[in-house]
Amino acid sequence: MRELSIGQYIPGDSFVHKLDPRTKIIITFVFMIVIFVINNFYGYIFPVIFILIAALFSKISLKYMIKGLRPLLFIIFLTFILNLFMIKGRILYEIGPFDITYEGLYQAVFMALRLIFLIVGTSLLTLTTSPMMLTDGIEYLLKPFKRIGVPAHELAMMMTIALRFIPTLLEETDKIMKAQMARGADFQSGNLINRAKSLVPILVPLFVSAFRRADELAMAMESRCYRGGENRTRMKELKMTNKDLIALCVTAVMTAGCIASRFL
């Protein structure tokens, strides 16, 4: 259980870590959109340079970013295969009823790269932003939508609590699993049905404890007179600095480059 998961926050005090979470969320959005604006291989130079610069300034080794790709390898592979065989055009190679075409190969590589950039780029956001900062940023960015009835603060609070309890529940799961293993439970062997059954001794205590924790938390919040939303001040105000300006400028340049690449 004590394994590093994809995009898990890695504490640090680099340039990227210190950026305002709002800046990072906006940049990530822009990045995701421009990735789809690019329509030829030359355009990919810009996101590559952008990711390299961001990685350099975040002092996070590329190893962690590439690690994030592993669970999604299957999807990348599937995209590649589908594109490879489904697109009609000049035939390069024939395997039985399937043809590999020049256009198919081009499109397959292009799409796979697009997915890889998308994953690596977005995982940079969560790698360098603590969950608390992230929800703070989201709350601020959602504020304008309050007028149309988006409960920004409540959503952010829910997210904060959910994120806060992920490690707690993982730890709890680990503990319960070990406690049942100490009583001779076996989670690895047996067929699918037996394995599903063997989860009951973990899931029941886990749910019981999750409800107990939720209850306790609600009680604690209420006894401290928690009221969300209106007029609530916060301990840490988010502040934009020169760093954010620089980061936004760099992003603007990348965006311009990507759009320009369409006309090459």
Added chain:
Amino acid sequence: MSIIIKNLTHVYMPGTPFESIALKDINWEINDGEFWGLIGHTGSGKSTLIQHLNGLLKPTSGEIIIDGVNIREKGVNLKEIRHKIGLVFQYPEHQLFEETVEKDVAFGPKNMGLSDDEVINRVKEALEAVGLNYEKIKDRSPFELSGGQMRRVAIAGVLAMKPKVLILDEPTVGLDPKGRDEILEEIVELKRRYNMTIILVSHSMEDIARLVDKIAVLHKGRLIKCGTPKEIFKDKESLSSIGLDIPQVTHLMYRLKERGIDVPTDVLTVEEAKRAILALVRRKGYA
């Protein structure tokens, strides 16, 4: 049933920025029938250490030899080792899951593949060993019991496997004084009746001083001292330097001594203190 730990080191999440050394170079020998107390400040690695004793955690380096078998070797049946070494976690009532008390206690022995009759016998015996009435409690849901009862049911769940070694991680935390004394008494009774080897992890120096034969002191992942309660509690300065204390009654004896009253300071229980003070009073002829 002896447990020998040699040069045990455990590192959590090695090779990541979250790497932390939980245990370092532990050497510990537990012999058959001994009653050990394991003490240490929060975060000293107590829980990590006891999870190695039945193979729930694998050492990063070092060896754990149980009854002459190195549990890291290939082909070692960890399940069998876990039947022999019962581990009761902190707040064991959080692991209850069955509809009835009987079914929950039967989980361990059932996993051992015992016959139904044997399972029922063991459930009965285990529940009675923790002071619960089998007939009265067997069909109740474990979730409707009181905190103390839930904890007993959970401990019975481990006892039903008839382990030779019983490890208890803070078995009395969060209980009222009465419940605490009862559970400790039952542990002493288990030791007496089945000659079990017991390892008790506790923050209460009073309980440790009163019950165990030997104490192991853990500090920042190192086993810094092993010895009898008298040996360990003799050195109150070095204990307090690592955030541990001596029993309160021993404090009292030190205070008395400071005031010029000639009492022994190696007293660890209220009983002993009573005897020492009475003896002094009689000698001086106050009474």
